[in-house]
Amino acid sequence: MKKIRVAILTLIFVLGLPFLGFVGKGSGECKKIALTFDDGPHPRFTEQLLDGLKERDVHVTFFVTGEHAKLHPDVIKRMQDEGHLIGNHTYSHIQLTTSNREEFCRELRKTNEVLREITGIDTEYVRPPYGSWDCSLEKELNMFPVLWTVDPLDWCSENVECITNSVVGKIQENDIVLMHDYYDTSVTAALKIVDELTKRGFTFVTVDEILFN
Ligand SMILES: [Zn+2]
Numbered sequence: 733m734k735k736i737r738v739a740i741l742t743l744i745f746v747l748g749l750p751f752l753g754f755v756g757k758g759s760g761e762c763k764k765i766a767l768t769f770d771d772g773p774h775p776r777f778t779e780q781l782l783d784g785l786k787e788r789d790v791h792v793t794f795f796v797t798g799e800h801a802k803l804h805p806d807v808i809k810r811m812q813d814e815g816h817l818i819g820n821h822t823y824s825h826i827q828l829t830t831s832n833r834e835e836f837c838r839e840l841r842k843t844n845e846v847l848r849e850i851t852g853i854d855t856e857y858v859r860p861p862y863g864s865w866d867c868s869l870e871k872e873l874n875m876f877p878v879l880w881t882v883d884p885l886d887w888c889s890e891n892v893e894c895i896t897n898s899v900v901g902k903i904q905e906n907d908i909v910l911m912h913d914y915y916d917t918s919v920t921a922a923l924k925i926v927d928e929l930t931k932r933g934f935t936f937v938t939v940d941e942i943l944f945n
Pocket residue numbers: 770771821825861862
């Protein structure tokens with residue numbers, strides 16, 4: 733009797749192996765993308781976005797300015813509590829030029845301090861305003877720059893459909909989408925994008941999962 737039971741269990745195990753392999757492979761094949769939101773937090777629109785993301789169980793990445801984080805620490809705390817990733821977008825949205833390297837670094841450090849005070853952790857990711865970056869800063873600041881692959885120019889459009897279509901129409905696996913949680917239309921479009929891309933089998937992850945996986 734015991735032998736039969738062992739034989740049955742062995743058979744189940746052996747037959748189960750390919751199935752486990754299939755499941756493992758399948759889950760690794762989900763199409764990941766990352767939504768990122770710059771310039772916030774905004775006291776109203778960021779909260780709206782967080783509500784919508786929570787309802788949908790979706791996590792995103794926020795690149796906040798130190799100035800806005802200092803004004804709305806409760807929103808930063810909420811981002812952290814709800815599992816979003818928070819990155820640095822300088823203190824006053826300064827653009828790196830050939831003549832302001834020191835000031836740019838000061839702004840990033842100052843923002844890191846503000847974020848550490850609120851979240852208790854160090855921020856590793858930076859989205860340089862306008863994408864202006866200098867690779868030597870990575871070592872100096874011990875920070876990793878995060879640019880983007882899809883830019884719907886949401887900040888200059890009041891047309892939700894237009895913004896939504898320009899992302900949904902061109903999105904591919906592992907894309908990083910640049911948006912802004914500082915506008916009502918962007919937030920509405922972002923939630924529509926989540927709904928549409930979820931239907932098409934995409935999974936939303938924070939940028940670290942795209943950059944380092
Ligand atoms: Zn910005």
